[in-house]
Amino acid sequence: MSIFDALKMFSATSVKVTCPKCAYVSEQSSSKMRKNITMICPKCGHYFRPGEEK
Template sequence: MSFLDSAMKRFKNAANGTVTCPICGNKSQFAASKIRQGQTLLCPKCKSLFVVPR
């Protein structure tokens, strides 16, 4: 893996946040900007909509 690939992977991971679904408990990654803005997220496992509390 080149230096550029490694840097891009770290940058991508920094732009994501891990969130736990309040219904099924599944952990998944979403864009940090969506979490910060309080946007509604969709759980990929149970398909429920939820907002991350601040």
């Protein structure tokens, strides 16, 4: 395994994100969290950013 394969493995991990509207917990990729990309709740369809408050 090269160092690049090891880095890919760590960057492809998923994290649990809680929807601020319905409190549903879903798994999202950690790269979306680092880039602060707008996410969509799979349960209620609410658009939110990981760092936003209600």
